[in-house]
Amino acid sequence: MTDKILELLEEKHYSELKEILSETEPADIAYMYEELPEKNMPLLYRLLPKELAAEVFVELDADTQEMLIRGFSDAELKEVLDELYLDDAVDIIEEMPANVVKRIIRHTEPEMRAGINEILNYPKDSAGSVMTIELVDLKESMTVQDAFTRIRRTGLDKETIYTCYVTDKNRILLGTVSAKDLLLADEECVIADIMATNPIHVHTHDDKEEVALELSKYDLLAIPVVDNEDRLVGIVTVDDAIDVLQEEATEDIEKMAGITPSEKPYLKTGIIDTCRQRIPWLLLLMISSTFTGKIITHYEDALGELLILTAFIPMIMGTGGNSGSQSSVTVIRGLSLEEIEFKDIFKILWKEFGVAILCGLVLAVATFIKVITLDGESAMIGLVVGLTMFFTILLAKLVGCVLPLLAKKVGFDPAVMASPFITTIVDALSLVVYFDIASRILNI
């Protein structure tokens, strides 16, 4: 498909090209355009009919958007801006350098400019920053017929018309009416009689992840956002909520792997930026592993006597790390999905304790058998390593489930507590246990 487009472009078969493009989804056009050499971009973009052009523009990368804006005439820029939904315009502006932003703001309609400024003022990651102010609002006294008239008159520019919001004269949110309710109701019905009261809503400063979870929990297509005085100021639509949930899952995964989260997709992030995301954690963990080194040095003399003990260090530390991550990652994801809360700590501890005892027993027996058969060591060594495994798993699972919960409680990000951090703690603990058990049993 991409080759075909390039071919038509080079042979100047513009009308055929236009026809193909008008049949293609905006997201797909953007994807293909990004694959083509950058120099063709301005021409390719101008081949798109006006409305489609704006839809494609939204889907492009920030770099490409900036390049296009710099090449636009004032009239062209205005044409694109007039077609954009407010929340898309805000997303674009957030990625642009200051001089481009100035030019954009200068060319937007006064009404949209006010909206953009309002949304840009909400804190990053708040409901206000991801909402749109374009919604259909109704009054209690309207009839269903009035509502349809209003939807027909104002609905074209709204991101969703499927949930309408009923407000009083001070814009206080009173209820919601779905387009389905309207369609199935009699034309003479009054909105007050068919609206759902006490609608689920969020506040402008709520965290956007919580907003997305609420929307998903109640299976809504959009969730209303109110300010401190309960006045309706906007809505968050389901497509934006999905993006928030996907981003948050990616961020959690990155944090669990010891990476500072970035907002850009992997292939678009430069080498230097990627290093900046990764080096701090590697350094921190490298330095914290000094402890484990010190522990080994401390027992060095004993080791000299029984060097074979060092051969099992990787296995013990590895199993400890893995057991700890299993617990911490489960708890962290549960916290993110709001399936578990801090108050569940005793239920969780009790459960992890049971799991640890069982996992520990199985692994200890397996280890004992492996050490005396596969590794061909004495039963005494097998006993030392097996016992160490048991206690390491016990410690790892308890540390692994408690740390993220405590982090949550004191307001830290639980995801940062995951694998690498817990592994370091468990490594140190397991070595102490190992050498302690060894010195008791083997009398060294």
Place this chain on the structure above:
Amino acid sequence: MTDKILELLEEKHYSELKEILSETEPADIAYMYEELPEKNMPLLYRLLPKELAAEVFVELDADTQEMLIRGFSDAELKEVLDELYLDDAVDIIEEMPANVVKRIIRHTEPEMRAGINEILNYPKDSAGSVMTIELVDLKESMTVQDAFTRIRRTGLDKETIYTCYVTDKNRILLGTVSAKDLLLADEECVIADIMATNPIHVHTHDDKEEVALELSKYDLLAIPVVDNEDRLVGIVTVDDAIDVLQEEATEDIEKMAGITPSEKPYLKTGIIDTCRQRIPWLLLLMISSTFTGKIITHYEDALGELLILTAFIPMIMGTGGNSGSQSSVTVIRGLSLEEIEFKDIFKILWKEFGVAILCGLVLAVATFIKVITLDGESAMIGLVVGLTMFFTILLAKLVGCVLPLLAKKVGFDPAVMASPFITTIVDALSLVVYFDIASRILNI
């Protein structure tokens, strides 16, 4: 709130209780009911008005649903079933034991029964298994007014009326019309003139995760599902797509941490089941770490001479493991979100190579400084450990990015390749590098 309900229940203030419940969201009622003692459940459930009862039923845990069904009279069961959407009914049936399923099937309307059987026949995790067959279908020749009449007549039982699907007499999918298009169009317009042709669609056997990603990519409220002959058989709605995306993210996270994914939330999974999810990986990784042990044993004599080298093993293996996870987890998440594909392998390798060189240099210098200052060792030891760090990071990052890509290529799950598995490989490689460099530089 929960206490209040229990109080009203015990004091038999049923009408007040009913009033409170009728103002509460189904998801919240289900959450509260689950918190209350199980013995109150049947009575509490019967306090709900018919339609709300069905909505609450859908939100309950499978165990509670089963308990309620077993207590229902045939008439009560039929009442709930009649109110359920088809896809919710299928979700419930999938969790029930065979005898309960039989009873459910016996009491459903013939039409719904056919639908349930159809969906149950699709493979697990396919589009067919998460779709609903309840949709509004229109014909090309209808006018907008005809369409509204049809929506009003059949729409009440449909999960969404906001996208209508236009099919020909053989049920081949021709196009879609949104309720917005209908509302904004003239009543006399013919559907053929306002429908969007070539609609985005998926096939019954497509993976449900891909279906959810498609829906999110094109910002749809529902995506049509067609069979092998391009006949429309159902739709997947956005609320189910969100659930799929959240489940898949959780599964990926679990696999990355060496846990066999489960479908149940953490607190609902028993200790034995949790152990079953976790022990296989711990065992596998424990046994595979035999290699690292063997490597250490192999170099044991050399170690005897310079025991201090063992003190740095945890640091080297830890940094290797962390570097490898950083790369693998980034690649795995990129693959899941379809941001990267196998054909990007050279771009990724090139990038990770650059990142590895830079990270490696920084960490090597930091390690050298740490070893000669904090640890007070000689410059030669510092050199050995620093060089090892550099090569370990290089190897770890390359293994970390290549393995998930290869897994994807040959049809394995990339997420299973993550942290624990790659760590084991990197551990072994880094030890070989360590002892090799040590024996060259220190002539042992």
